[in-house]
Structures are given as C-alpha cells and as structure tokens.
Amino acid sequence: MGGLWVDYELMTTIPGLYACGEANFSDHGANRLGASALMQGLADGYFVLPYTIGSYLSKEISTGAISTNTPEFEKAEKDVLERIQQLTSIQGKQSVESFHRRLGKIMWDQCGMARNAEGLKQAIQDIRNLRKEYWSDVFVPGSTTEYNPELEKAWRVADFLELGELMCEDALNREESCGGHFREEHQTEKGEAKRDDDKFMYVAAWEWKGEDSKAELHKEPLMYEEVKVAQRSYE
Amino acid sequence: MRLKLKIWRQGGKYKGEFVNYELPDVNPDMSFLEMLDVLNEQLVAQREEPVAFEHDCREGICGTCSLVIDGRPHGPMQGTTTCQVHMRHYHEGDTIVIEPFRAKAFPVIKDLVVDRSAFDRIIQAGGYISVNTGQAQDANAIPVEKEKASKAFDSAACIGCGACVAACPNASAMLFTSAKVSHLTLLPQGQVERHKRVLGMVAQMDKEGFGRCSNVQACEAECPKEISVSNIARMNREFLAASLASEQE
Numbered sequence: 001m002g003g004l005w006v007d008y009e010l011m012t013t014i015p016g017l018y019a020c021g022e023a024n025f026s027d028h029g030a031n032r033l034g035a036s037a038l039m040q041g042l043a044d045g046y047f048v049l050p051y052t053i054g055s056y057l058s059k060e061i062s063t064g065a066i067s068t069n070t071p072e073f074e075k076a077e078k079d080v081l082e083r084i085q086q087l088t089s090i091q092g093k094q095s096v097e098s099f100h101r102r103l104g105k106i107m108w109d110q111c112g113m114a115r116n117a118e119g120l121k122q123a124i125q126d127i128r129n130l131r132k133e134y135w136s137d138v139f140v141p142g143s144t145t146e147y148n149p150e151l152e153k154a155w156r157v158a159d160f161l162e163l164g165e166l167m168c169e170d171a172l173n174r175e176e177s178c179g180g181h182f183r184e185e186h187q188t189e190k191g192e193a194k195r196d197d198d199k200f201m202y203v204a205a206w207e208w209k210g211e212d213s214k215a216e217l218h219k220e221p222l223m224y225e226e227v228k229v230a231q232r233s234y235e
Numbered sequence: 236m237r238l239k240l241k242i243w244r245q246g247g248k249y250k251g252e253f254v255n256y257e258l259p260d261v262n263p264d265m266s267f268l269e270m271l272d273v274l275n276e277q278l279v280a281q282r283e284e285p286v287a288f289e290h291d292c293r294e295g296i297c298g299t300c301s302l303v304i305d306g307r308p309h310g311p312m313q314g315t316t317t318c319q320v321h322m323r324h325y326h327e328g329d330t331i332v333i334e335p336f337r338a339k340a341f342p343v344i345k346d347l348v349v350d351r352s353a354f355d356r357i358i359q360a361g362g363y364i365s366v367n368t369g370q371a372q373d374a375n376a377i378p379v380e381k382e383k384a385s386k387a388f389d390s391a392a393c394i395g396c397g398a399c400v401a402a403c404p405n406a407s408a409m410l411f412t413s414a415k416v417s418h419l420t421l422l423p424q425g426q427v428e429r430h431k432r433v434l435g436m437v438a439q440m441d442k443e444g445f446g447r448c449s450n451v452q453a454c455e456a457e458c459p460k461e462i463s464v465s466n467i468a469r470m471n472r473e474f475l476a477a478s479l480a481s482e483q484e
Contacts, residue, residue, distance in 0.1 A: 047374075050366045095279040097272075141284045146246055147345040149287055150279070 002203075009052035010044060016056055020044035084144050087154050092137030096154045099134050103127065103157070103164055111168050116184040120172040124165055131161045166206055166215055173217065176200045197229060236261045236322065239330040240274065246345035247284050253332075263323040267310060268293060268300060270322055287346040293318040295459065298394030301401070302347055303334040308398035308457045316396065316459040336397050338406035340444040351397050353443040354411060358395075360439035361432035362415045364424045383421050390417040392460045399454035399462075405446030410454035412440050413470035414462045420473055430477035437474055 003026050004012050004019040012019050021041035028036040067073075110123035134157070142148040177186045177193035178200065186194045202219040209216055238258045245251040258277070261270055268290050275285035291299035300317040304310035310320040325331065333347065341349040379387075391414075399410035416433050419425030425432070448467060455464045 051370070095276060097276055097279070139279065139282070141279060141282065143247060147287060147348060150285060 009055060010048055011052075011056065016060070018049065018053060018056075020049055083155070084151065086135075087138070087151065087158070088140050088144055090136065090138050090140070092139050094133075094137050095139060096150060096157050099130065099138060100153075100157045100160065102130055103160055106130070107164055107167070111164070111171055113180055114182045114184055115171050117172060120168045123168045124172070127161060127165045127168065131165075134158065134161060162208075162211075169215065170204055170206065174200055174204070192234075195231065201229075236263060236325070236327050238270075238322075238325065239328075241330060241332045242286055242347070243334045244286065244346050245335075245343050246287070249346075251343075261322050261325075263321070263325075265322045266293065266318055267302075267304070267320040267322065268318050287344075287348045289348050290318060295319045296394065298396035301336045301349065301351075301396060301398070303336060303401055305332050308336065308401040309396070309459050314459060314461045316394075319459075336401035338397075338400045338445070340406065340408070341397060341400065349397075351395075353445070354395050354397060354408070356443065357408065357412055357436050357439045358415065361428060361435035362419065363428070364419060365427045377423050379422060387418050387421040390414045390421070390462065390466055393418075393458075393462050394460055396459060398457050398459060400445065402453040402457035403446065403448075404451055404453070405449060407448045407454075408440050408443070408445040409448040409467045409470070410458065410462055410464065412436050413466035416470045416473060417466045420469075429473075430481040433470060433473040433477050434481060437470070 003022065003024050006012055006019050006024045010018050010020050010024060012024075021044055022037035024040075024044070026036070027040055027043065106123050106126050110119040110126075138154060140150055140154045142150055144151065171181060171183070174181060175183065175186065176196035176199070177183050178195050179193075182193055186196070188194050202221045205218040205220055206215040207218060238261050240256040240258065241253045242256060243251075244254045256274060256278075258270065258274055261273070265273070268288070271286060271288055278285045289299050289301055291297045293300075295316045295318060298316075300309075302309070302317045304317065304320070309315060309317045311324060312320055335341075335343055335347045335349050336351075338349075340353045341351055344350050393411060393414035395411060395415075397408075397411070400406050400408050403409075416436055419432060420429055450464075452464050455462065
C-alpha cells in the first residue's frame with residue numbers, strides 16, 4: 001500500500017528520478033492488487049513516460065560525463081563499502097534466509113490485514129530483537145569482489161528489518177480501520193471497518209531519522225473538493 | 236525423495252567443474268528453483284558458498300531463470316521455464332545434471348549465472364519504434380488487422396531468456412532476434428525503422444559472436460514460449476528485402 005509522490009510527468013521529488021508502475025501514487029488509489037498494478041505499469045510505460053521523460057532529458061543532453069571525483073561520490077562509495085564490510089565480517093551462525101523467514105512470520109501473524117495494538121507492540125519488540133540478532137549472528141558467505149547473491153539478499157533483509165518495524169509503527173499509530181488496514185479494536189457491531197476521519201484523514205509519510213531513532217511522522221492531509229467522503233457499504 | 240545433483244560450479248574456489256551434492260528429503264511439490272533454495276540453505280549451514288543461479292518472478296513470465304537440466308534448456312517439460320518445472324517429475328534416487336546456458340556470447344559470471352547482456356545490445360540495435368513527443372494519441376487510432384495482430388502477439392511472447400541459444404548446436408540467436416524483428420515489423424507502428432531495424436539487429440547479433448542458423452530447429456523445440464521458427468524465415472525475407480531496398484550501407 002502507498003507509493004512514491006510523483007508529479008504529472010511521473011518525476012519524484014528528486015530531479016531526474018522517475019517512478020512508474022506500482023511504485024508511484026497509483027491511478028487506482030493506494031491499492032496494490034496484481035491487475036491494477038500491472039495496468040499502471042503498462043499505462044505509465046506506454047502512454048506517459050515516452051511523452052514526459054524527454055522534457056527532462058532534453059535539458060540534460062548537453063551535460064557531459066559526470067566526474068566521480070566529488071566528495072559526495074566518495075562519501076557514498078565509502079558508506080557502501082563499510083556496509084558490505086559490516087555484513088560480511090559478522091560471520092555468525094544463521095543464514096540470511098532464516099532471518100527473512102522469521103521476519104515474515106512476525107509480519108504475517110501480527111501485521112496482516114487484521115491487526116491489533118497488543119500484537120503490533122509485540123511485533124515491534126520482536127523485530128527489534130530479531131534485528132539485534134541479525135547484526136550479531138548472520139552468516140554471509142562468499143566474496144565481496146565477485147558476484148554474490150547472498151550479500152545482496154543480506155542487504156535487502158537488513159532493509160526489511162527496518163521497514164517491517166516501521167509498518168508496525170504506522171499500523172499502531174492509525175487508530176481506525178481503513179482499506180487494507182483493519183484494526184480489530186475499530187469495527188462496527190457487524191464487523192465492518194470503522195474509520196475515524198476527524199483524526200486520520202491524512203496520508204502518513206514517515207521520515208527516517210537514523211538507525212536507532214524513531215521515524216518522524218509527516219501528515220499529508222487528504223482534501224476532497226468535488227467528492228463527498230462516505231462509508232463504503234458491502235451490504 | 237532422495238536426489239543426487241551434479242552441478243557446474245565456476246568462480247570462487249572452483250576453476251570450473253561438476254560438483255556432486257545429495258539432497259536427502261526433496262518434497263515432490265517443490266519447484267525446481269525451490270529445490271535449489273533448499274540445497275543452498277544446506278550449503279550455507281555447512282558454511283559452504285551457495286550455488287549462484289538466476290531467478291526473479293518464478294511464474295514463467297520474466298525470462299530470468301535459465302539452466303540446462305539433463306541436457307535440455309529449462310528442463311524436461313514442453314513449453315515451460317525452469318521455474319515451472321516441479322520435482323514431482325523426478326523419482327527417488329534420480330541424478331540431475333545442472334549446467335549453465337553455454338554459448339560464446341553468454342560468458343559465465345558464476346556457477347549457473349551467465350551474462351545475457353548481448354540480447355540487450357541486439358534490442359538496442361533496432362528493437363524499438365519511434366513515437367512522437369507531445370500528446371499521446373488514442374490507443375485505437377491506428378487500425379491493425381486481426382491476423383497480423385495475432386502473429387505479432389505470438390512473436391511478442393518471447394521472454395528473451397536465451398534458451399534458443401543454449402539449445403542450438405551453433406549457439407545461434409536467430410530465434411530470439413527474429414521474434415523481436417517480427418513483433419515490430421508486423422505492426423504499423425514498426426514501419427518507420429523497418430529496414431534499419433533488421434539490418435542493425437542482425438549485424439549486432441553477428442558482432443556478439445552468436446553462430447549462424449543451420450535449420451536444426453532445436454530452438455523451437457526448447458523455447459519455453461514455443462516461438463515458431465517461421466519467425467526466422469520472416470527475418471530472412473526482411474533482411475533480404477532491406478539489403479536490396481535500403482539506402483543504408
């Protein structure tokens with residue numbers, strides 16, 4: 001659910017970086033179902049990008065090769081090398097895959113479509129412990145100087161361990177039921193989702209504040225001018 | 236189900252050799268790639284380096300998985316990719332030989348992973364169409380006759396996996412290149428670069444070191460999308476016509 005903010009030309013807030021397909025805001029709202037995600041990829045690729053990406057490239061065409069002798073490049077390169085070093089030097093006992101599965105199980109059990117405060121708090125605690133275990137006991141085999149799929153996976157799972165916690169934090173924060181987020185505490189007598197538009201009619205954009213700090217919530221209010229907001233009924 | 240595996244290892248401590256492995260308990264419901272995942276978990280547990288192989292969608296549409304299984308690209312089944320082969324097709328005690336796609340133009344990166352970027356360069360040499368900038372035109376503005384649309388669609392079904400090259404005794408890329416040429420040439424949108432496309436893509440194909448076609452047709456037999464060799468005949472006609480008619484050198 002959710003997606004990257006893009007302008008009408010599908011460019012993100014970073015100049016020259018375009019997001020197309022299901023990675024962006026999505027024409028079908030924030031749902032990420034197979035068929036609509038596929039359609040969005042096709043529509044963006046066929047009808048939008050060929051006509052918009054040129055606007056950026058036409059201004060860039062005179063830019064020559066970009067030098068790598070800049071402090072920004074050197075910093076980025078150093079950060080990446082350090083992260084690789086960090087992952088491969090742990091030489092623990094457990095495989096990357098085993099951590100991925102354990103994280104998946106926590107998310108499946110506590111942060112599925114139906115979730116509740118107690119389960120989410122437990123999940124956040126469990127993920128923090130799992131992350132600690134990951135950074136002290138993961139085993140990444142192979143070399144850092146040749147093709148190494150285990151290293152790539154290790155990097156991704158490290159990201160998932162942060163993103164998984166954030167998803168739980170977000171679900172815990174949103175004290176209502178809405179779309180794919182069903183908080184068991186917030187339902188009608190008939191078991192339907194109960195929204196709280198007074199407090200939660202916003203899109204949550206979380207800002208990463210560093211490895212061990214809590215992400216900061218930025219609220220982007222949803223404003224409807226033509227459409228009257230109502231409750232969907234399946235009855 | 237107990238299985239023996241004979242897998243090509245190359246890179247790291249292996250100079251290039253078959254290594255024998257044994258899996259004591261393979262579930263028949265596993266896919267072939269899941270079986271390799273299990274092997275890799277076993278290897279990691281023994282602090283060995285896992286076998287590198289390529290995979291992405293695991294549902295037969297992306298063209299990322301490869302492997303020559305018991306001498307056949309994408310394994311024993313007709314019209315399927317490796318990811319769609321399931322272990323129920325094997326029996327207790329079987330030995331399975333797994334190799335990478337072998338071709339001069341597909342150098343081995345590691346173990347079962349080969350570099351198939353030669354295909355990308357063939358596409359770059361002509362596998363595109365011109366579109367005007369400005370307002371996107373209505374999708375139905377250009378009429379396409381049904382018969383041609385169907386043929387173009389059949390050609391477009393090629394997922395660019397490279398099994399045709401691996402199957403061919405000459406390591407020819409004619410089936411891949413002809414499917415891509417046919418897809419665009421059959422459609423009105425592909426007419427602008429029609430001559431330039433076939434000349435450019437064939438030249439790039441030769442430059443990459445793929446062999447010539449000698450009508451063995453193993454490519455069609457092994458293609459997971461069952462692309463027809465009639466595409467090759469069409470490309471040959473296109474190439475001849477373009478060579479005679481084109482103003483290009």
